[in-house]
Amino acid sequence: MIGLAGCGRMGRPMLAALRDGGTGAIGFDVVDKGVGHIVGNVMAFAPRLETLFSVVRDAAETDALLFDKQNLIGTAPNLARIFICSTLSPHYVRDLRARIPDHITLIDAPMSGAQVAAENRALSFMLGGTSADIDDAIPLLALMGQHFHHMGDFGAGMQAKVLNNMLAASHTAMTRLVLDWADATGLDQDKLLQLIHTSSGQNWLASGFDSIEFARDGYAPDNTIGILVKDVAAALDAAPEGADQALPRTIQDTIHALKPRP
Structure with missing residues (x-):
């Protein structure tokens, strides 16, 4: 299952684009959005999660999502790939590699274009990761964006x-x-x-x-x-x-x- 956490101004239209692309993606947000495909209970989100897009606000919310309150690293046994889409300190992002199990692929994929670009599926993504991982990710990212800039290894996109x-x-x-x-x-x-x-x-x-x-x-x-x-x-x-x-x-x-x- 593909999941997107942080269904605010940017995350919600990104989730809509993923769903319109036929992925069946599910959203998670700590604020009840009143929408059936966006859940507020992490245990309705974590068990089947394989690919995660993290679009939460900041490092504190990222820590809560991955390690602390929601603890997806511990509650999502099938998690195999994480896209870090929030804008965060590059130091913090690079440090994530040592905090997350090696079998989970990490791609930093912050985006630009504001809400209007998210709604128009026209985001620009700045990407960090191996060439193979980025090539594998582009078809999914193309559901949400139009421009993809592979900047280097993990952390370079941020x-x-x-x-x-x-x-x-x-x-x-x-x-x-x-x-x-x-x-x-x-x-x-x-x-x-x-x-x-x-x-x-x-x-x-x-x-x-x-x-x-x-x-x-x-x-x-x-x-x-x-x-x-x-x-x-x-x-x-x-x-x-x-x-x-x-x-x-x-x-x-x-x-x-x-x-x-x-």
């Missing part, structure tokens, strides 16, 4: 993801600042975004401002803006020794201070 997300956080911080300044000077938002899309300031958030679900959000610990703050922290945790962290920390502080935009 390293690439946190760097990508640090750049996305900078785009978010600056785009929101530019729009606030534009408001103060009387510029029309839509006209400015059209200009940015075709000019040197082009970036993912500005180009997708009307379709990215969190583009106007302010910071909250449990929303996607809050996740961006966490993702910058994950990048900083894996920063090269002696690296200048001033700019990433400024970006993180700016994201943390964002207020909702009308």
Whole structure:
């Protein structure tokens, strides 16, 4: 059985894509979703589980899922493959290899594109693992995404993801600042975004401002803006020794201070 844990903004459309692809995948979430194929009791999920997609929020929830409260490593006897899709510290992810039995294949497969890409089956996956394991995984990942970047051994996909997300956080911080300044000077938002899309300031958030679900959000610990703050922290945790962290920390502080935009 294929299972997906963490049926939130990203996990739920990913689960729908897997099911639409004929896999019969089952979801697990600690919050009752009121849907028959998403269960909240781990013992309705673990016994037949063979392939797991972990899309939980952070390292603490990953530990709970794999080792602690849900303990799938101990309660899923048929578990043979785990995809780590959450955005986590690369150090934490690499350390998982020593904590998980050798017979279980580990692939780090964080994704990019936000909820809109998950709903459109257009995610980009950054992958870490052996070439054979990645080749075997692509048909399943292709049910959810369109772009697959094999970055290297296990952990390399996560390293690439946190760097990508640090750049996305900078785009978010600056785009929101530019729009606030534009408001103060009387510029029309839509006209400015059209200009940015075709000019040197082009970036993912500005180009997708009307379709990215969190583009106007302010910071909250449990929303996607809050996740961006966490993702910058994950990048900083894996920063090269002696690296200048001033700019990433400024970006993180700016994201943390964002207020909702009308």
